[in-house]
Amino acid sequence: MKSLYIKQTLTVALFATLGFQALAQEKVAGYVFNDANKNGKKESREKGIAHVAVTNGVDVVLTDKKGKYELPLGDDNIISVIKPSQYAIATNADNLPQFFYNHKPKGSPKSKFKGVEETGKLPRLLNFPLMPSEEKDIFTALIFGDPQPYTQEEVDYFAKGVVEEVANIENVPFGLSLGDLVGNDLDLFNPYIAATKKVGIPWYNLLGNHDINFDAKTDKLADETYEAHFGPANYAFNYGKVHFIVLDDVLYPDPRNATKYWGGFREDQLQFVENDLKHVPKDYLIVLAMHIPLSEPANEDTFRDEDRQRLFNLLKPFSNTLSLSAHTHIQRQDFFTKSEGWPQEKPHHHYNVGTTSGDWYSGKLDENKIPVSTMRDGTPKGYAFINFNGNSYSVDYKVAGKPKAYQMEIFAPKVVAKAKRTKSGVYVNFFMGSKNDELLYRIDNGDWKPMKYINEPDPSYVSQIINWDESEVLIPGKRGSNAIDCTHLWQGKVLSNLEVGEHTIEIKAKDMYGNEHFGSKTYRVEAPKF
CATH class of the missing domain: 3.60.21.10 (Metallo-dependent phosphatases)
Structure with a gap:
């Protein structure tokens, strides 16, 4: 009796092992090919493309000299071609690139929002069309x-x-x-x-x-x-x-x-x-x-x-x-x-x-x-x-909605009292900037001076939020989030010891690629009224 039990156990284990190996050895195969007539189907005269990568989401293999690939396959894989340079992928009517095949024979699990439908039996050959395309x-x-x-x-x-x-x-x-x-x-x-x-x-x-x-x-x-x-x-x-x-x-x-x-x-x-x-x-x-x-x-x-x-x-x-x-x-x-x-x-x-x-x-x-x-x-x-x-x-x-040259927001007082000390400053939010960049400013064509990099909330945005909170009437739209520290903000001084009248602040920013960007803002100096 004991020997029969051992024999049955070994038989079950053997079948389990063979079954596992069969599952592990399930494959998907096909061709990556030159879709000369752009109909998405591989025809006898259309040649395969060698050395193109294809993946099952984990493994990545290259097609052979005939354009054929083979990959392990489970019961939930998305097989996709990794588009090589100088080739294009077809797009659907919504301009979405069609470089993949969803393999979910049983479909997605039931959920609030619908997933993938049952995809059924895998095609004998899962082929991916590519079209030659000049890529500079x-x-x-x-x-x-x-x-x-x-x-x-x-x-x-x-x-x-x-x-x-x-x-x-x-x-x-x-x-x-x-x-x-x-x-x-x-x-x-x-x-x-x-x-x-x-x-x-x-x-x-x-x-x-x-x-x-x-x-x-x-x-x-x-x-x-x-x-x-x-x-x-x-x-x-x-x-x-x-x-x-x-x-x-x-x-x-x-x-x-x-x-x-x-x-x-x-x-x-x-x-x-x-x-x-x-x-x-x-x-x-x-x-x-x-x-x-x-x-x-x-x-x-x-x-x-x-x-x-x-x-x-x-x-x-x-x-x-x-x-x-x-x-x-x-x-x-x-x-x-x-x-x-x-x-x-x-x-x-x-x-x-x-x-x-x-x-x-x-x-x-x-x-x-x-x-x-x-x-x-x-x-x-x-x-x-x-x-x-x-x-x-x-x-x-x-x-969005602004000219290409709009790369910074400048905040400065609209008016200051002549010859009076002021803690007002000029602030520049250089949208693409980082602390590694250099910003310079000058007033009325004076000498360019470096601005100080700071990590604070942008006062131009703070003023927007304050304006929203202080309004005595409802403003169409909805209030924005509270301000946080900005990682691309610089500060300079506002001069008050200038002639009465309008003065121009100019900003020059050099980005990490060596490109220069410019901005300007005016403010007035007026005689004190007290």
Whole structure:
């Protein structure tokens, strides 16, 4: 009897092992091919493309000389091609790049907001079409931070206040939104998509903490509705000599206490980055895009330190890097050095981009009945252009509704008493600035003098909030958030020992790329009336 029991146990164990191996050995295969007639189907005369990366979300493989790939497959994978340079990806009617296949045979788990439908049986060959496309090493990408509408009305604010300004833009090959595409109501994904479609260029997206399924029990399942609309939350693509890696860095539920969220990555995400970077030339510029900043202002524990360090270590072989985020509804430039765990001599630049929703669609209404929505650090709402030249880059910030040259807000008194000492000052909020930049000022064509970098609230924004609070009538719109310290603010002195009359303050700012920006403001000197 005992020997029979042992034999049955071994048989069960053997079948279990074989079953596990069969599951582990399930594969997905197909071709990456030159879609000559652009119909999305591989035909006999259309050749495969060699050495193109394809991923299942963790593993990354290169196609062989015939363009064929093969990857391990589970019951919940998104297979995607990593677009190589000099090729284009087809877009759908909404200008969303179609570089992926959702493999969820049973569909997404039931949740408040609908996820992916049952995808059924996997095709015998899962092929990815690419089209040859001339890509210059010099190009510009358009970046949106946090559209984040909570209502259809706010979708309309986004569409009219931002999208209309860049509609049908030329000489920009693609755009990217840095998360918080909507504000918790995932039914607004489609209106958001309809709005961004009007930019008229291929549009990439990433997931933010307001784009997740809050009823999910695990982080892996928190992006099911996002996946149904946009595809993988972690993916990569190349353009020119730049390799873009888009990552979901929202851990939900927070692994520390199972509530809210935390910045960081799962192990499978870091494995994807590691496997992806194995196939990227070392002289490429690596651009990482995520929602929650890698930096932690005010020493708040907003990002899991070991995940940031692991990411930094993976980037060590690459001399040229940049990372982007949004989330904070302010704008700041951070530079990681060896003291913060960056493994290179050259600091790593992390750009926390100002948002298209500004301060959550707050503030007075402009002439078009759209909220001004200046952010808490005094940065006006807007969007960024990243200009690439080979493996180098520069960044421009464009204030929505203002001329391109509007790069600073100057605050100074309107009038001072002649020859009377004053504690009034001139303050400059240089929107793209950091403490490493130099700002100069002069009055009435005098000598240029350096301004003092300070870390305080922007008085121009403070005055807006005070005006709101002191108003004796209701102001259309909604009051903005209280001011916080600005990381791109400078101070100079106001002179009162000048002739009675109007005087001009001029500002000259040099950004981190060597570009000069100018601004001016006038004030009056009057004889004392006491």
